[in-house]
Amino acid sequence: MKERKLRGIVVAALTAFDSQEKFDPPAMEEYIDFLVEKGVDGLYICGSTGEGLIMNVEERKRVLETVLKRTQGKNVAVFAHCGSVRMEETVQLVEHAKEVKADGAGMVTPFYYKYSDEELFGYYDTIARKFSDFPIYLYNNPALAGNSISTALVNRLHHADPNIMGIKDSSGNFSMVLSFISETPSEFSVLAGYDRAFLSILLMGGDGCVTGPGAVFPELFVKVYELYKKSNVKLAKEYQEKLTKLSLALGDGANMPLLKVALKLRGIDLGPMRKPFKTFEEEGMKTLKEKLDVVLEEVGLKY
Template sequence: MLEGVVIAVVTPMSKNGGRVDFEAIPPYVDFLVEKGVNGLFVNGTTSEGLLLSIDERRRVLEAFLRAASGRVKVIAHCGATRLKEVLALVEHAQKSGADGVGIVTPFYYRIGEKEMENFYAKIGEKFHDIPIYLYNIPSLTNNWITPQIATNLHEKYSNIMGVKDSSGNFSHVLSLINDTPDDFSVLTGYDRAFASVLFAGGKGCVSGPATVFPEFFVKVWKSFKAGKYSQAKEYQRKLTKLSLALGDGASIPLLKAALEWRGVKVGGVRTPLLDLEEDEARIYKERISKVLKEVGLKWKI
């Protein structure tokens, strides 16, 4: 079962985002593994996964799996507009040795609970031997995974075993934890609630800002596991300051710029995204630098 600090990785690219920079993936993964993270979530939102071709997504997953080399778990995001592509990506992830897959809800079209369950059922019916994690991010999809949907799917397909919830709604996260079976895993994509979610029975986080500053995420997790709850709360306060300075991970160009400032080469972003302008980058770096002094971290790794 997936737990702890799972990094929503970015995809290293050329300066203009035109091609994936596969050579930059191993040192990037080494940086994260050496910081003590538990897993990598590849080809998701932060990875610009939906801006990559299906072939690029396959090759990116393979590159992260090689770089990780079994040191941490690797989860492949396999969400796509068409079910046929989802199934093809899950099949590839399974054959490639991924530790599990994450699948975002259908998006663009608003759908009901029956349609949502039918969508995931078609995946669960075909794949039985790989862990499947639902991915709830309604701010981008306009569709919600409710506790009832999660429960129904888990009871029918035991390998649909968890959810990554990026709703930013703490009440909804609590409902997913409290109103689903005990063996159903809930991970939050809401950084500010990481420690609170752990205290409530959640299993971990999947975070974009953690790709830049994994240190306090790891400290929160290790403190919680050791039963040092006051210490976990203190680390959470520092984590929250850093996440806020990074805009809660909403800007992929900012995440990539901040990684470059840490000395991790990840390049530019793909259209329609745009790299930060010079003045914008300067303001962000000054703001984050001030927070780093407050929490006792340095830019360089």
């Protein structure tokens, strides 16, 4: 099995669309170059931030292929989010991710309907067994998906399927993340999907983060992680405070249109959001820029 542990700064990449809301490969390539140049460790493609769940299967495949081609030979891992409300689609996406040699597949719980732990086990176990030689990562986002992954379920899955190698937790529940870290084997990756707790989770034994705001301003995230690896916790805390201010200004990553506008202010235009999302009007952009101008000056960053 191709093993590349999910760790460090993994950005939940946005997706480029043209004026007709069709995937825009040239704009995406420019954006991926920007992220790689900033020193991120990994790219998480077609997740929540990347609007993957409002794209069809073929579109998601094309986005992944574009990113993999652009990052060929670069020291960056590429993981495909393959979650869907339909297991059949998830299987198709994981199969494709494996074929095109992505570093692994992440998947949110099946959503809309409420599922028991036994049903969630069956979902992940079926997929993991089908692709037993390919790394699979769980994605816990109960606020959006309506289903939560418990520590007991994580341990059961990892024991049954060793290729289930980690979890991204976006619950915002600090005690849950701590239980994932303390009650799972050391080879199991635990990544924060909650930027304000990033350094704290690293200090507790976590492996990194999967971040939306970091897909716009990766510099602070990279800096915190570098300082942590050098055991310079005091300075890392100072940068975490800056990171927190910036993340709050960007809606903690929950406001995807805000992220695209902020990226446009940095000179990278990924086009509109897909409907029913609304794209910011001129006045909204002006308001955001005024707010970001203040925050960026406080944290020592430029557009």
